Amino acid sequence: MAQRDKTHLIVSDRCSTFDYAPVPGRGDAKVIPNPADRRAHGGSIRSGLETAEHDARARRERNPVIVPDAVPGTYVAFESFPGIELALNSLDPRTGSTHPELRSVRVDVVNGQRVETATVFVPEGTMGYFFGRLDEYLASVDKSAPNHRNLVDRIHAVRLASVEALWTDPITRFPDSDGSVWWEVWLRPRDGKELARLRAYADAGDAGMRVGRRALGFNTRTVVMVLATVQQLASAIEILDDIAELRSPIHRAEFLAEEDATTQSGFVRDLARLVVAAGPGAPAVCVMDTGVHRMHPLLDASLPPQDCHAADPRWSTEYDHDGHGTAMAGLALYGDLAEAMTTTGPITLRHGLESLTLLPPPGFPDNEPDLYGAITASGVAAVETVATRRRRAYSMAVTALTSEPPSADGVTESVLGKPTSWSASLDALAAGRGVIESETGLSLLGAAHPGAHRLFIVSAGNVETFDHDHLSRSDIEPVQDPAQAWNVLTVGAYTDLDTFLYPPGVYEGWSPLAQRGELSPFSRTSVAFNTKWPVKPEIVMEGGNVAESPDGTERHPVGALELLTTRAPDNRSTASSSRQLTTIGATSAATAQAAHLAARIMADYPSLWPEAVRGLIVHSAEWTPAMRAHVDRTSKKRDKRTVLRRYGMGVPDLTRATRSAGDSLTLIAQETITPFQGDKLREIHFHDLPWPTDVLADLGATPVQLRVTLSYFIEPNPARRGWNGRYNYASHGLRFDVRRPTESNDDFHKRLNLRALQEEEKRPTSAGDTGEWLFGPEAQRAPGSLHTDIWTGTASDLAQRGALAVYPVGGWWKEQAARDRVDHDARYALIVAINTPGVDTDIWTPVAQQVQVPTTITT
Known part of the structure; x- marks a missing residue:
């Protein structure tokens, strides 16, 4: 393999934009079975609505609390037949100034089948919308296709919605205590006074109901913490029309960090003398954690006091109150600190550090839980106020459980991978949303700005219980909140640490649990996710191993199977005498190393967007032989995608991420597309890439590889x-497609774009694809905002594949056309690599000449 000593090639002015209409797809809609007796069914639904309206009115009249501007109405719960989806658009008509409005949907799994419960708020005087449709349905039941059958035939039952109906987490987690508990209350913005109405109700209602001081706003929801009993919230929905849904609050997971020192402080001083800190214009890793002990000899030159921040201004920024943040900082700055310890020459750092204390220090009460999304947003605002234009990667290994592992019957399957207020906040911040403080203290995420896009690198979270079959354990342990966020780079852990030594009698006879190159026993996965949700993690990095006893009955984390890093003192008074090195493992260590990698890419390619940096990291990842063995054992695309949900694309590499070679060429295109115009799709992009056509054609039947990665950020709803x-x-x-070897550019356009056809012109016969995609088109249709695939075929076929298309698919920008973002642009990064392994050829130079990159000749 040729030496990777060449830059990647950034391609511009090779993209053409065309008006776009998708080619009609094939596929039959799911047939909805008819109710056994449609007349009785329609009458039952109508009776349920009448009872719900009557009971709601009676409860309002008995409730003594009066809240000005509250709209009287009825919360109605519509339940689907098992295995049938409700017609949600028909439950949410959006006609007239006052109309029924869909507030929330919960999915439960009953006897192996999904059952939807949709909660609709029906303002007083608007129940006629449903009565009218039911009357028309009943008047036409003798027909084979009664009026409004798509709405009515899907509904199994209707009832007055209870607090449980507004609960969108798994119903098994609904509070069963009679006492007060914290709730995450999601309000539907109407006039900007919804939070004030909730506070007014809490003040006038039963004693003990409290509304949190901090709130978080999204496009269609405002989220706030409320301390209340089930009965207090049940009474609140009798009066308030603002409550849209209820969820359980988030509590952080415990950190894993060993504190045993592995070397003497003298080694630290020797290394510190060799380190040259990055300059003021360099990118940075912002460690979002428990603070960083910035006076550590290996960190102080890279972390000035003004770059230490806290999400809450009451918290100190001078110290690390737990030690975890300092351990993260060592890996984020140096990558492999153990390797740096063996260096004898100068170490010139390419990036610096920032610290954001995200978790409260001891002494601050936490009896009132805050929204972690709002805390994170406030912290990001504090960081960027000081250094607005700095390029940075946010590194976060703070995670929380969102649900228990799925049970055998899949009862909790429907919630795994779903967005939360925290994960959605990260998605919004990544997409360039800002933070605005209103007069009421409401913390809102403002309008998105492309120039403010952010890269967040988040740990997948850690497995707490280790089994001998650690892969099966990891497969049922879903990634923790907020690692399911679409726009973040989620990092799992693998390990190459398969040997360790201890003094005689200490762990004698014990062995590493995971084999070399395999998933770390600490790492969580998205194997248990519903296929609606993105693949997480996208990559894995070294996270250490676990030791297992000789008889296989015990398994423990040990420092010898972790990574060397910097250590904070136990307290301020012992800072001068404390050990300065420790070990860290699990997905925390993996996340810090991934952030180091991101900052290095930013240093080498200052013009790359965060979307492109994320894409390059994933694009550079490869499976280890141990991981690859799982892929090679199956030919089914579905099973390969299961492997993808365990390992992501594998282990990234700094050299592959930043350098091309004569036989390995990487092209990067950054473009902006307008996906929609009104409620229609608008544009398709065709990239006519500079291509080593002649060189590839000369290689004939030689096996080669094409790798394509598409990375972009979405705005969350x-x-x-x-x-x-x-x-x-x-x-x-967004999705991508590649021109097939026997297609002309014109036929390629017509295969994808209905607007490329002349009037009454038929689409050309689709050219057969050659070679093989690792995952295939289904992988591209998977959710998420990053798509990647690998094609293997002959060089002669690849010679004709130098054209790629990027085109939009649906989203809430399109479906909610009245919103002001409908005509907004969307950025993306397209990364294409050609690999000709084992062939002595140069594919880089002819392409570099096409993009007018000067080449150098060594004499």
């Missing part, structure tokens, strides 16, 4: 009102 059509979580989606 986290309200749980279903996940299709106008209720899409993502603002938009």
Whole structure:
């Protein structure tokens, strides 16, 4: 393999834009079975609505609390037949100034089948919308296709919605205590006074109901913490029309960090003398954690006091109150600190550090839990106020459980991978949303700005219980919140640490649990996710191993199977005498190393967007032999995608991420597309890439590889009102396609774009594809905002594949056309690599000449 000593080639002015209309797809809609007796069914639904309206009115009259501007009405719960989806658009008509409105949707699994419960708020005087449709349905039941059958035939039952109906987390987690508990209350913005109405109700209602001081705003929801009993919230929805859904609050997971020192402080001083800190214009890794002990000899030159921040201004920024943040900082700055310790020459750093204390220090009460999304947004605002234009990668290994592992019957399957207020906040911040403080203290995420896009690198979270079959354990342990966020780079852990030594009698006879190159026993996965949700993690990095006893009955984390890093003192008074090195493992260590990699890419390619940096990291990842063995054992695309949900694309590499070679060429294109115009798709992009056509053609039947990665950021819509059509979580989606070897450019256009056809012209016969895609088109249709695939075929076929298309698919920007973002542009990064392994040829130089990159000749 040739030496990777050449830059990647950034391609511009090779993209053409065309008006776009998708080619009609094939596929039959799911047939909805007819109710056994449609007349009785329609009458039952009507009776349920009448009872719900009557009971709601009676409860309002008995409730003594009066809240000005509250709209009287009825919360109605519509339940689907098992295995049938409700017609959500028909439940949410959006006609007239006052109309029924869909507030939330929960999916439960009953006897192995999905059952939807949709909660609709029906303002007083608007129940006629449903009565009218039911009357027309009943008047036409003798027909084979009664009026409004798509709405009515899907509904199994209707009832007055209870607090449980507004609960969108798994129903098994609904509070069962009679006492006060914290709730995450999602309000539907109407006039800007919804939070004030909730506070007014809490003040006038039963004693003990409290509304949190901090709130977080999205496009269609405002989220706030409320301390209340079930009965207090049940009474609140009798009066308030603002409550859209209820969820359980988030609590952080415990950190894993060993504190045993592995070397003497003298080694630290020797290394510190060799380190040259990066300059003031360099990128940085912002460690979002427990603070960083900035006076550590290996960190102080790279972390000035003004770059230490806290999410809450009351918290100190001078110290690390737990030690975890300092351990993260050592790996984020140096990557492999153990390797740096063996260096004898100068070490010139390419990036610096920032610290953001995200978790409260001891002494600050936490009896009132805050929204972690709002805390994170406030912290990001504090960081960027000081250094607005600095390029940075945010590194976060703070995670929380979102749900228990799925049970055997899949009862919790429907919640795994769903967005939360925290994960949606990261998605919004990544997409360039800002933070605005209103007069009431409401913390809102402002309008998105492309120039403010951010790269967040988040740990997948750690497995707490280790089994001998650690892969099966990891497969049922879903990634923790907020690692399911679409726009973040989620990092799992693998390990190459398969040997360790201890003094005689200490762990004698014990052995590493995971084999070399395999998933770390600490790492969580998205194998248990519903296929609606993105693949997480996207990559894995070294996270250490676990030791297993000789009889296989015990398994423990040990420092010898972790990574060397910097250590904070136990307390301020012992800073001068404390050990300065420790070990760290699990997905925390993996995340810090991934952030180091991101900052190095930013230093080498200052013009790359965060979307491109994320894409390059994933694009550079490869499976180890141990991981690859799982792929090679199956030919089924579905099973390969299961492997993808465990390892992501494998282990990234700094050299592959930043350098091309004579036989390995990487092209990068950064473009902006307008996905929609009104409620229609608008543009398709065709990239006519500079291509080593002649060189590849000369190689003939030689096996070669093409790798394509498409990375972009979406804007989130986290309200749980279903996940299709106008209720899409993502603002938009993008997909890519590659010209096939026997296609002309004209035929390629016509295969994808209906607007490329002349009037009454038929589409050309689709050219057969050659070679083999690792995952295939289904992988591209998977959710998420990053898509990658690998094609293997002959060089002669690849010679004709130098054209790629990028085109939009649906999203809430399109389905909610009245919103002001409908005509907004969307950025993306397209990364294409050609690999000709084992062939002595130069594919880089002819392409470099086409993009007018000067080449050098060594004499």
